[in-house]
Amino acid sequence: MSDPISALNGASFDGFATIREIGPIGMITLRAKAGTKGLDKAIMAATGCAVPALLRMETKDDRAAGWMSPDEVLLILPYAEVSQALDAIAQALKGQHHLAVNVSDARAVFRVEGAQADQVMRKISPVDFDTLALGELRRSRAAQVAAAFWRDEAGFTVVCFRSVAGYMMALLSQSAKAGSEL
Amino acid sequence: MSTRLTSNGWMINRNxxxxxxxNGKRLRGYEGDTLASALLANDQMLVGRSFKYHRPRGIVASGPEEPNALVNLGSGARLEPNQRTTTTELFDGLEAQSQNHWPSLEYDVGVLNNYASRFLPAGFYYKTFIHPRAAWKHVFEPIIRKSAGLGQAPKDRDADHYEQAYGYCDVLVAGGGVAGLQAALVAGRAGARVWLVEEATVWGGRARVDGDIIDGMAAQAWVDQTVTALMAMPNVTMRLRCQAAGVHDHGYVLLSERVADHTPGDGRPRQRLWRLRATRIITATGAIERPLSFPGNDIPGVMLAGAVRDFVGKWAVSPGDRTVIVTNNDDAYRTAIALHGAGLEVVAVVDARVSVNGDLPERVRALGIRVETGKGIAKVKGTKRVEGVEICVQAGEGKASSFVACDCVAMSGGWSPVVHLWSHCGGKLAWDEAGAFFRPDPDRPPLSHDGRAMVIAAGAANGALRAAATDADAAARIALDMLAMKPAKATAPMHDLPEEGAMAPVWVMPQGADIALRSKMWLDFQNDVKVSDVQLAAREGYESVEHTKRYTTLGMATDQGKLSNINGLAVLAESLNMAIPQVGTTTFRPPYTPVTLGALAGEARGEIFQPLRRTPMHAWHEKNGAYFEPVGYWRRPYCFPRAGETHDQAVHREVRNTRNAVGLLDASTLGKIIVKGPDAGRFLDMLYTGVMSTLPIGKCRYGLMCNEQGFLSDDGVVARIDEDTWLCHTTSGGADRIHGWMEDWLQCEWWDWQVFTANVTEQYAQVAVVGPNARKLLERLGGMDLSKETLPFMQWADGTLGGFAVRVYRISFSGELSYEIAVDAGQGAAFWQALIAAGVEFGAMPYGTEALHIMRAEKGFIMIGDETDGTVIPQDLGLDWAISKKKADFLGKRGQQRSFLANADRWKLVGFETLDGSVIQDGAYIVGQGVNANNQRNVQGRVTSTYFSPTLNRGIAMGLLRHGPQRMGEVVEFSKIEGGTVQARVVNPVFFDKDGEKQNV
Amino acid sequence: MLILECPYCGVKAEETELSPGGEAHLKRFGPDSSDADFEAYMFARKNPKGVHFERWRHAYGCGKWFLAARCTATLEVFGTYPAQSTEPPVEVIDKIKAKRPDWKGFK
Known part of the structure; x- marks a missing residue:
């Protein structure tokens, strides 16, 4: 086994906002109906977070749990701890209908940071960023590809599929080009 | 002559x-000029030629409605045709070329059309080019193509970049004149999220130039005060150089922002397209002045009266020393006052009305200016510029009563509200008798998602030509009410207005003009449509306004009839003896003025024209000279050519090497979907034609998926992972589609079944290790038992290879001993390189998709998209063995029972070998006996896959043939593109290793 | 370009986040069905100018299919509701009836 590498190996760009590809980051797709017995325990065991409410991202240190759909939660945790977490989830949801799967390598993750980071996002997604709350997880479109993102004090985290990481990096960089502030 | 004045000019910075x-001539203007004002300041009255007759054209308007003064702007990579000089901001180094003339603007050969104009009537093209038929293609079309179009199409790649952005608001106010400012102020004070956009470079619209007084303040003071108030509101976004170009469904508005048109090359995006969502839209887009239709109204120097005072006031440019004003309303008298105030001579005001006694005309009379009432213009003298006018009685036939020398004619036929944004989404119009214009009918607005009005008209755009701010105050209150918001306490602003006399609609001047005069009255200046053309269309039976538009090309030019529409409608109505509202208007379509294709494309060009999907090994492939082919958005290596090799040679080497030693294929694009749950087996049995629920854990099974019509849609190998988990492989292009298909059935039909799916395609890099040396290579990496006994064909196992955690599938798409190995994508590149390194001693080489295709064809394996095209059922392909007979139901079963699919006469899959060993052409048909009803040769089948097989050293093919499997050994004929046929024998589609011994070792 | 509110995540999604799925409330006919029933299920689609029920998927969002009742002429949206509905909810029907008194009803 060699060290896992993220899709772009940490590429970055400095424009009026800063773009950084980060990772690898541990991610688990957990599918289970809301209210499934043991779901709260499973999420807690993997991330230390409570079950996220509609469109919310629960965060604890470098771990998080995000609402992806009525029966899907995205779990974020250190890359090395995924298989351990999958075991814990299986334990917590034993006998309950669910699906937990490692998607850490299927994704690319970016940070968009700076005082005008929101302007980069406003160029690529049909989302009202004036009303996007801190810790709100939004799945949408970034130009021509699917993306999920959320906002914190320092900027945005953007997640997309690994195969289009190069497209996303170029798209974010183009949108953050100095002189193109909105 | 036109020249720069010493007074006025609040738009320009003389420093x-x-x-x-x-046209290559070096000229000077000032910062703040438009190209139009700078041209006029340099006495450049002649700026272009009309489309059909190539008549000299000058500037007629001062804003986006300009039909004439269009230029090729810029050069090379920054060339853009048909740019309106009236909205082009002047910048240092600007290059403009006039359009539609040859050899030069001054001496244009095309003007011959003008002298032949009586042979070029409305509908000329339709009437003339019908016979003889052959002449169209060889004579008429080439000539018309050569003369068609106004500007030059750019040839170079655009040097600028463009972008798009999304915006959201409660209220969009389109137009930053006093109406827009007031509407934004009211909405902003109420706390609404407001966007206020204005296409010009300053706020205030016409108020200052018209000398408006609002709440006792000079217009500019009121505008400054309001803009200052708006700027202080964090909930109000204000953008200049930003046009609301189109209103679309559910409050979707496209705004075209000219970010750096006037500062080319400064690194900013040239234009930005805003995709704005507004809950309510207030259109405060003002009004456009109408020309009057008198003989010679198209000669350079004849301008709109409002434009004349714009040029004098805003840019300190006089269009002429001696101006005649011709009007049917009081507003044009403002131009007389403005010209007089600038020290210019107003020779006469020619007013079509008999009785003229409003405040403004009285003021003009008091200035000593001659006012001729009940009069019109019989003729404008001059060709490339106005030399004078003949004045006549408006009610008469055009006999001149006097001649007046002048170099400018300022005309006003009244004003029409700009109703475009109201109308784009279906807002209806009402005819306003007093103003002789169409205005928005508030009872029939365009509707939004909630069934309520999406657009509210304000100010002049609402027909309130003079008390615009007062009207806009009310419009904003309507919008706030619909948003359930309360306006702040404030009284509506009041305009101090002079008493204006009623206008009198004048559609033809003079009233009784004969055909010779009417043939000189232009309606559409750019497309050369005259009063006589519309009348001819009416006589020839074109009663619908939409038909007349197309027959005459009225309003079809780049200005989309902003000046000509109402005049044309009125002339048509008169000709048809109908009322104007009965004739109606043509459709107003977005955009208001042309939007650059670059802005519509936005960021999607060059590297990010479309998303490219790359596998974890993509960089290695690039470095090692792969020739790529697109598979969906993926790029897959087609082959890996070596120095000196053609692609064919590379492919053949890759096939031979894989068959004889070992080949490596990047199979990461293969779709991988996990299906899990108590009902997963039952679900897969519905999805696949075969049975998946009985698949033992640890085993693999090939499966087919059909749509409900029964047609084959996807295929792949399914692996049973554990008691309630299956992994479904799909085709490379099919992963998202099939995942969506699964979710559709689970969510919408069998929502009580307990099944979850997850598309894990990109979690894994997958490598096919294929060939006689495959096992040896993997054993060299070591870590797990890959023997025939432990891991037989069609089984999978988890383990490690060379230290990598892997899942190994013993499946084969080539007929060789083959392992498909999945590793986490983050390990993909390293794993691939480990295989390449370990493979050296076993003769390992990477191979691409074409070698994959050839090897599967040699084995008679079908490929979705080659053997299938959406009309093929599995039974056509001899895949009956993969269709369960026992299952009561699966998707497609009922469809396949339909008589024409169950018919024994269907074309079925067989193999073909040409008698001469050649390769059958792609897409070739198998010809039959006789001809069909269309006298085309009958066909009895077609080729679906055809390759040169390096293994067999001959052409091989698969195809569909009527009764195919019953015709083994028969010789059939395939068509060739160049004519003739090639003979081929019908054979078993498995060409190589028929018993499958190689894959089973 | 439409905006439809996804009944699952509450996002007011613009059309580019959605993918259309044709007419809603079709009943599937399988192997034992008559030719006429199967043909109707497969091919016969309503094409009304007015009230219509459609399938949409919040494809770029939560991935869920939902159903929408809207007017094809004015684009007024009467409501969206989960795909797991065999017929439109009463409140949607009531809203349509209130706004379109001459509507002939769902069936």
Whole structure:
């Protein structure tokens, strides 16, 4: 086994906002109906977070749990701890209908940071960023590809599929080009 | 002559001179000029030629409605045709070229059309080019193509970049004149999220130039005060140089922002397209002045009265020393006052009305200016510029009563509200008798998602030509009410207005003009449509306004009839003896003025024209010279050519090497979907034609998926992972589609079944290790038992290879001993390189998709998209063995029972070998006996896959043939593109290793 | 370009986040069905100018299919509701009836 590498190996760009590809980051797709017995325990065991409410991202240190759909939660945790977490989830949801799967390598993750980071996002997604709350997880479109993102004090985290990481990096960089502030 | 004045000019900065060129001539203007004002300041009255007759054209308007003064702007990679000089901001180094003339603007050969104009009537093309038929293609079309179009199409790649952005608001106010400012103020004070956009470079619209007084303040003071108040509101976004170009469904508005048109090359995006969502839209887009239709109204120097006072006031440019004003309303008298105030001579005001006694005309009379009432213009003298006018009685036939020398004619036929944004989404119009214009009918607005009005008209755009701010105050309150918001306490602003006399609609001047005069009255200046053309269309039976538009080309030019529409409608109505509202208007379509294709494309060009999907090994492939082919958005290596090799040679080497030693294929694009749950087996049995629920854990099974019509849609190998988990492989292009298909059935039909799916395609890099040396290579990496006994064909196992955690599938798409190995994508590149390194001693080489295709064809394996095209059922392909007979139901079963699919006469899959060993052409048909009803040769089948097989050293093919499997050994004929046929024998589609011994070792 | 509110995540999604799925409330006919029933299920689609029920998927969002009742002429949206509905909810029907008194009803 060699060290896992993220899709772009940490590429970055400095424009009026800063773009950084980060990772690898541990991610688990957990599918289970809301209210499934043991779901709260499973999420807690993997991330230390409570079950996220509609469109919310629960965060604890470098771990998080995000609402992806009525029966899907995205779990974020250190890359090395995924298989351990999958075991814990299986334990917590034993006998309950669910699906937990490692998607850490299927994704690319970016940070968009700076005082005008929101302007980069406003160029690529049909989302009202004036009303996007801190810790709100939004799945949408970034130009021509699917993306999920959320906002914190320092900027945005953007997640997309690994195969289009190069497209996303170029798209974010183009949108953050100095002189193109909105 | 036109020249720069010493007074006025609040738009220009006389301290900053700007140099530009027009047709190569170096000219000077000032910062703040438009190209139009700078051209006029340099006495450049002639700026272009009309489309059909190539008549000399000058500037007629001062804003986006300009039909004439269009230029090729810029050069090379920054060339853009048909740019309106009236909205082009002057900048240092600007290059402009006039359009539609040859050899030069001054001496244009095409003007011959003008003298032949009586042979070029409305509908000329339709009437003339019908016979003889052959002449169209060889004579008429080439000539018309050569003369068609106004500007030059750019040839170079656009040097600029463009972008798009999304915006959201409660209220969009389109237009930053006093109406827009007031509407934004009211909405902003109420706390609404407001966007206020204005296409010009300053706020205030016409108020200052018209000398408006609002709440006792000079217009500019009121505008400054309001803009200051708006700027202080964090909930109000204000953008200049930003046009609301189109209103679309559910409050979707496209805004075209000219970010750096006037500062080319400064690194900013040239234009930005805003995709704005507004809950309510207030259109405060003002009004456009109408020309009057008198003989010679198209000669350079004849301008709109409002434009004349714009040029004098805003840019300190006089269009002429001696101006005649011709009007049917009081507003044009403002131009007389403005010209007089600038020290210019107003020779006469020719007013079509008999009785003229409003405040403004009285003021003009008091200035000593001659006012001729009940009069019109019988003729404008001059060709490339106005030399004078003949004045006549409006009610008469055009006999001149006097001649007046002048170099400018300022005309006003009244004003029409700009109703475009109201109308784009279906807002209806009402005819306003007093103003002789169409205005928005508030009872029939365009509707939004909630069934309520999406657009509210304000100010002049609402028909309130003079008390615009007062009207806009009310419009904003309507919008706030619909948003359930309360306006702040404030009284509506009041305009101090002069008493204006009623206008009198004048559609033809003089009233009784004969055909010779009517043939000189232009309606559409750009497309050369005259009063006589519309009348001819009416006589020839074109009663619908939409038909007349297309027959005459009225309003079809780049200005989309902003000046000509109402006049044309009125002439048509008169000709048809109908009322104007009965004739109606043509459709107003977005955009208001043309939007650059670059802005519509936005960021999607070059590297990010479309998303490219790359596998974890993509960089290695690139470095090692792969020739790529697109598979969906993926790029897959087609082959890996070596120095000196053609692609064919590379492919053949890759096939031979894989068959004889070992080949490596990047199979990461293969779709991988996990299906889990108590009902997963039952679900897969519905999805696949075969049975998946009985698949033992640890085993693999090939499966087919059909749509409900029964047609084959996807295929792949399914692996049973554990008691309630299956992994479904799909085709490379099919992963998202099939995942969506699964979710559709689970969510919408069998929502009580307990099944979850997850598309894990990109979690894994997958490598096919294929060939006689495959096992040896993997054993060299070591870590797990890959023997025939432990891991037989069609089984999978988890383990490690060379230290990598892997899942190994013993499946084969080539007929060789083959392992498909999945590793986490983050390990993909390293794992691939480990295989390449370990493979050296076993003769390992990477191979691409074409070698994959050839090897599967040699084995008679079908490929979705080659053997299938959406009309093929599995039974056609001899795949009956993969269709369960026992299952009561699966998707497609009922469809396949339909008589024409169950018919024994269907074309079925067989193999073909040409008698001469050649390769059958792609897409070739198998010809039959006789001809069909269309006298085409009958066909009895077609080729679906055809390759040169390096293994067999001959052409091989698969195809569909009527009764195919019953015709083994028969010789059939395939068509060739160049004519003739090639003979081929019908054979078993498995060409190589028929018993499958190689894959089973 | 439409905006439809996803009944699952509450996002007011613009059309580019959605993918259309044709007419809603079709009943599937399988192997034992008559030719006429199967043909109707497969091919016969309503094409009304007015009230219509459609399938949409919040494809770029939560991935869920939902159903929408809207007017094809004015684009007024009467409501969206989960795909797991065999017929439109009463409140949607009531809203349509209130706004379109001459509507002939769902069936």
């Amino acid at each position: 900053v001179a700007v140099e530009f060129t027009f």
